[in-house]
Amino acid sequence: MKKVFRTLALLALTCSIGATAQASTPEEDLKAFQDFFAKRFPNVETQDFVNGAYSIDPVGRENWEAIEEFPPYEPFIDDGMTMWETPFANGKTYKDCFPDGPAMKGKYPYWNKEKGMVITLELALNQCREANGEKPLKYKKGPINNIVSYVASESRGQVTNVEIPKDDPRALQAYENGKKFYYARRGQLNFSCSHCHLQNAGMILRTEVLSPAIGHTTHFPVYRSKWGTVGTLHRRFTGCNKQVRAKPFKAHGEEYRNLEYFLTYMSNGLPLNGPGARK
Amino acid sequence: MHKKLILLLTLLAAIVCGGTTTTLLADEASMAKVQKLIDAADAARKEAASVGGEWRDTGKMIKKAKKLLKKGDYTAAAKLANDAAKQGHLGYEQAMSQKDLKMPSYLHY
Numbered sequence: 001m002k003k004v005f006r007t008l009a010l011l012a013l014t015c016s017i018g019a020t021a022q023a024s025t026p027e028e029d030l031k032a033f034q035d036f037f038a039k040r041f042p043n044v045e046t047q048d049f050v051n052g053a054y055s056i057d058p059v060g061r062e063n064w065e066a067i068e069e070f071p072p073y074e075p076f077i078d079d080g081m082t083m084w085e086t087p088f089a090n091g092k093t094y095k096d097c098f099p100d101g102p103a104m105k106g107k108y109p110y111w112n113k114e115k116g117m118v119i120t121l122e123l124a125l126n127q128c129r130e131a132n133g134e135k136p137l138k139y140k141k142g143p144i145n146n147i148v149s150y151v152a153s154e155s156r157g158q159v160t161n162v163e164i165p166k167d168d169p170r171a172l173q174a175y176e177n178g179k180k181f182y183y184a185r186r187g188q189l190n191f192s193c194s195h196c197h198l199q200n201a202g203m204i205l206r207t208e209v210l211s212p213a214i215g216h217t218t219h220f221p222v223y224r225s226k227w228g229t230v231g232t233l234h235r236r237f238t239g240c241n242k243q244v245r246a247k248p249f250k251a252h253g254e255e256y257r258n259l260e261y262f263l264t265y266m267s268n269g270l271p272l273n274g275p276g277a278r279k
Numbered sequence: 280m281h282k283k284l285i286l287l288l289t290l291l292a293a294i295v296c297g298g299t300t301t302t303l304l305a306d307e308a309s310m311a312k313v314q315k316l317i318d319a320a321d322a323a324r325k326e327a328a329s330v331g332g333e334w335r336d337t338g339k340m341i342k343k344a345k346k347l348l349k350k351g352d353y354t355a356a357a358k359l360a361n362d363a364a365k366q367g368h369l370g371y372e373q374a375m376s377q378k379d380l381k382m383p384s385y386l387h388y
Binding site for chain 1 (some may be wrong): 320329331332333334335337338343366369373374376377380381382385386387388
């Protein structure tokens with residue numbers, strides 16, 4: 001245990017070297033972010049970062065590819081399809097809210113000018129349920145993962161293209177808040193998201209390879225062997241925050257929505273490949 | 280003989296009752312002191328939470344301190360409350376120190 005603390009302390013110390021403040025546009029952020037990974041992992045094709053840690057860990061990749069032969073998330077996709085097609089009590093279905101069909105993950109998250117907030121896929125699905133007199137689903141565990149798995153599966157191949165509308169400064173502010181969240185230290189271990197998934201991506205923490213941040217949002221929801229089920233991106237945010245001993249925020253609350261807005265923007269140009277399977 | 284016995288018993292009763300009262304008073308004082316520490320810890324936790332800087336275990340520590348207080352384990356409850364208060368203060372300071380965006384120098388613009 002002492003060794004682990006010592007390692008973490010050393011890592012935190014390393015991370016504290018050199019932090020600067022600067023104003024930059026989202027486009028500049030995106031370029032700097034993606035360039036960083038291109039230089040860090042010159043042998044990895046940009047598009048392959050959608051595979052997370054398996055893009056940089058050949059042994060892990062072999063195991064993962066074997067798992068993908070019988071994808072553990074398939075039953076969730078099937079249940080999600082049933083949910084999509086089953087009418088609500090009022091006779092309407094999800095299709096009445098989303099007339100273009102379930103292949104829609106590429107539109108999320110987006111800035112909603114009328115509501116003045118970032119709308120995530122899970123939030124939109126729950127808003128649809130509530131508009132049709134149904135109870136909203138819990139955001140981290142349970143049936144939300146079925147419907148999101150189905151939508152993600154139908155959306156495979158769509159390209160991440162988050163937009164920050166220039167005609168509403170609140171959108172840029174939401175992006176900036178997400179960015180600040182990403183780079184801010186938090187929790188008893190005093191780590192930011194970027195310490196693990198940017199600066200130390202590819203390093204090994206205990207037995208795990210730290211995954212690169214680029215592509216993080218493309219493969220959610222994921223079946224995690226640790227969870228024994230499929231879970232949402234915000235459930236993973238919660239887990240990450242807990243790992244650095246910070247109190248997590250509410251799933252699909254403002255903090256995590258803005259974080260998703262920023263983090264998904266950082267994967268602009270990458271194809272969606274969810275649901276995924278992870279350790 | 281009879282008088283002596285009564286005197287002895289009275290003396291004994293006075294000692295026992297006096298001792299109990301003293302213990303009770305001491306207990307009440309300790310309880311109030313620890314309760315104050317717990318309240319202070321909770322205030323520190325809330326202050327950290329108000330700026331998004333609450334740490335994972337602070338709330339749990341406060342809950343545990345309350346349980347220990349109920350059980351009468353004042354020393355352990357006080358220690359836990361003090362630790363939780365420290366976490367609350369540090370969480371607040373940390374969040375304030377991160378108020379402004381600090382971009383890492385290894386990102387090249």
